[in-house]
Amino acid sequence: MSLLFAIFLLSLLLFESRTDGNRILLVLRSADLLVRVVLCYFLYGYRQSFIRLGATLLVFSRSLSIAHQLVELPLVDWSFELIDFAGMTFITVSLLWQLRDFITEEFYKLIYLDSLTNALNRHAFFKIARKILKSKRSASIVYIDLNKFKEVNDRFGHMVGDRVLEIVYKRLKSVIREHDLLARIGGDEFVALLPDTNRSQAVQVVQRMSERFCNPISIMNTTVQIGMSA
Incomplete structure (x- = not known):
């Protein structure tokens, strides 16, 4: 004024x-x-x-x-x-x-992303994967389940557990190629679709994933160690 x-x-x-x-x-x-x-x-x-x-x-x-x-x-x-x-x-x-x-x-x-990790959700993964598999390209599917994740939730709480899932997704994403699919389809379950790969190539990807999981996760003044099964 x-x-x-x-x-x-x-x-x-x-x-x-x-x-x-x-x-x-x-x-x-x-x-x-x-x-x-x-x-x-x-x-x-x-x-x-x-x-x-x-x-x-x-x-x-x-x-x-x-x-x-x-x-x-x-x-x-x-x-x-x-x-x-x-x-x-x-x-x-x-x-x-x-x-x-x-x-x-x-x-x-x-519609397409998991709200916690920003990974593809179940719906998006099946929709995109179906198109890739219908094209009859060779592909490998890797199902990943986290070990000892329930213990992390029970001991440190869901806030730490959620942060661990975010870090896990980033570690898995850093191993695969840009055009590969990675989705979170359950609480501690991830699945990856690797187009144009055979079994031996998929095994190499899983080995690299396992190597990343060897490193402990430090968050909120807490260090946790989890593994994976694939």
Whole structure:
């Protein structure tokens, strides 16, 4: 409010020859320009060029309208509204596009990913695996069950147990290839689908997994040691 009052006083001093109505309109447009500059500052934090362009157009339009009121530029009145409309259109479309991507990503996480580990859930695994197996590509399936995980839950609580599952998933994920599938299908049960592999190659993957499980897990001032069966 103090900033608006300062703008009002400045306008009274600079434009004494103008009518009260024109001075008030100029003050309002100046305040609107200030708000648009602040908005532009925040919108420039987005990397999308259309959002930045829209914010720039909004500032340019209000600056042009103030200049027109002061020196009577050779412009028609509706030109300012046209620039405003273009700026708001760029911003609105860009934000809606971002919102669409966000909603799509959230729906994907909800439908296909395990909420705790971000691994594929049971539904997603069977859906994707079915397509791979129908293509008649050679593939191996590795079923993984954690050893002594129930003891971790009973002794340290589910909070530690949940964190252990997250670390287990990351360790398993680091062993397999990017296009391999890894899903959590039960409490402490994981399954991996390895396309284009034979039995000996799958055994090598399991051996690497076992080596990763040899390292104890340190979390919340607690060290736990769990194993795996595959």
